[in-house]
Every structure is written in C-alpha cells, then in structure tokens.
Amino acid sequence: MKQQFFIALVFLSQSCKAQELYSMTEPASNMASGSIGFRLDNSMMNEINSPTINYHLVPEIMVGLSRKLMIHGNAFFSNREKKFAAEGGSLYAKYRFLSLDAVQRHFRMAAFGRISSNNSDIHQEEINMYGHNSGFEAGIVATQLLRKVALSSGFSYLRAIDNGKNNKFLYGSKSSKAVNFTFSFGKLMLPKEYRDYRQTNINLMVEFLSQLNVGSGKYYMDIAPSVQMIFNSQSRIDIGYRKEMSSTLLRTAPNGFFVRLEHNFFNVF
C-alpha cells in the first residue's frame, strides 16, 4: 500500500511531460470526426479465495460522429459462469462541451453516459457497468494536457437494475446507486523527440478508481498502473494491473491483469 502511493508520488512529482489515452477511463477529448476504432479488452481477474481466473473479453467499436460527439458500442463475454459465453453489451456516448487549446496543452471537459445490459448473475456489491451490471452511468470528465503529461478526473453516477435472465440485484434498491470518482495520470516516455509517425510511443499511466455506494456508504479504491505502446500512430496495446487498495464493498475478483488492443481508422466517413 505504502509502496503504491510512493510509485504514484514519484510519477506525479516528475516535471511535466505525457498522454491521455488512458486504459481504465476515457479522457474528455474525443477521437477525430469520421474515424472508427476497434478495441479488444481482455482482463484476467483473480477470484478471491479461489484459484479461478475470471476472463472477461470486451470487443468494442468506437465512432467519432462529430468533433464533439463520439459513441462506443461493445459486447461482454466472460467465463465467470463456468462456460465462456456472451453476457450482454453496452452503449456509451461522450460529448465534449469545453475545449481550450494552446500549443502543447489543452483543457477539455465532456459529459458521458453509458447504458448497459447484462445477463450474468449478480455476485458482488460493487456496481460495474462494464461487464457486470445492467443499468446506466452518467457523469463528467475534465482533462488537462500539459506538454507530455496528462491529468484527468471523472465523476459519475451509477444506477444498477436487475440483470437479465431473472438475475436480481440482491442488495436492495438503496444500494443500487453509487458514485464513481477517478483520477488518471499519463506520461509520454518515448520517443524523446518526434521524427515520424512510425516511431513507437510509450506511455506510462497510473489510474485511481474509486466507488462510493450511496445507499450503504461502502466504498472501494483501486490503483491501476499500465504501460501503453502506440504503433504507427494508429494502433495501441495497453498492459496493466488493477489492484484493490482498500474496500468495504463485497467484491469477488478485484485484482488482475488487463490487456487492451486497439486499432484506429481515420477518415472512414
């Protein structure tokens, strides 16, 4: 725990240089209008008190509808219920309503929302619209880019409903509401100097993810460091680890590795 905070402090104290294509959260910036991106999110979460690893696979398509509006659509697969199966999907939209640009810096704010549908059994108090619960999430995010460093913070409200296939939300309607607070830090490490688009970019990210349940007052706080490589200024791979730092919520598999693969096509429409 102490060590994790130390790592975070070292990152934060370094003089400003970095990026905002975070692994666990979305920045306030959008993708280019008319571009389409494909993502494949893989997470291998260790089930508590069990040797089982829950594998979650989320294929996602992202579309830049205009310079201010983008949408994501995705499907949730996992092997949590013994057999690897499709469990649902979600629709996400983000609208950038503020953009203050200067050379090598910007401050942006965006509003976002997600509607999720899931058929899996509900097995934890944590509310998660990315592969666990049916319901919605709405919030705002602010991102500051300062040369090679990017800082981003988001706040959202979540409301879970019963999952499909008669899988009820077990913890009462009061506990079906929560707020998420995230803080993300990213830094461009390589290249030291840009020459062309084929240079591989390496970014380091540290993200803090927390949830407070409005009804029960229970919470969690996680840290998720990751390394990101961007190839050909078009594709990326993120490899990271999510670790629970503190929690009073019942959670079944909070810790594990994740790998994100992404490829973007510009000017598709």
Next chain:
Amino acid sequence: MKFFFLFIAITLSVATDAQVTKVSLQASGLTCSMCSNAINKALKTLDYVANVDADIKTYTFEISFKTNSNVDFDKIRKKVENAGFTVCGFVATIHFNNVAVRNSEPVTIGDKTFLFVNMKDQSLNGVKEVKVLNKGFVSSKEYKRNTFSVPSPGTYHATI
C-alpha cells in the same frame, strides 16, 4: 451594413493573378503522434491538397496544393477542428505579380479577398508569406489582441 461593406469590398478590390502555392499550419491542443496523424490524414482528404509534410515535433503541417486549384482556407481549418484540435498559426505562401496593397483596403486574390493590416502600403511582387489573422486561424489569445470587425465569408484579415 454587411452588403454595403461587400459592395465596397468588391468595387475597391483589385483582381490579380496570384496563386496560393503552400500553407504552413500550426495546430494546438496536442502532443502525441496519434493526434498529429489524425490531422495529417484529415488534411490529405481535401481534393486540392497535393501533399502534407508534417513536423510532429513542432505540430506544423506544410500543405502544398495542386496547380490551378481553388484553395479553401476555411475547409482546411475545419479539417483540423474536426480532428479535435485548433489552428493557432496559418501562413499562406502566395505568388504575387505586382499587386498594390494598402493598409485595410481589400485586395482580391483568386477567389479570396484580403484585408492587409499592420503593414506599409506597398507593391507586392514574387513569393510572400501571408499570415491569416481571422478567428480560428490564430490562437484565441492572439485573436483577442487584434480588434478586427468580423469579415464576410471568403475575406481574410492578413499581414506579411
């Protein structure tokens, strides 16, 4: 008022055969090469653009054009904005052939009208770099410093 201005602009303006050969554009709001690439690829979709030479380090894009094409400055600006960023510098390389310019008096060059400011009255000859000062072509800070009236579409405040 607008029509009056337009009328004045048309009657006073001098039609010339000058050609925009290049634009050097600086974009703001980005640092990474993926963002730069989004702008680079967006600029290349314009049919009158021959080539884009991007300097990722300085966020500048040297755009060259096909010969005898009408170079629409606003479409270039919109491409950058649609990629999610802002133009903070826009310098057009224009080949002049004996064009007399006076401070704040309109000069028609191709399909565009320029209102040159902050410069001596002179006759322009040969290759000149013309900096466009309209909103969206300079940083918002710089735009606020200049106190120009909003020109009609196709008209640009500019300086050399």
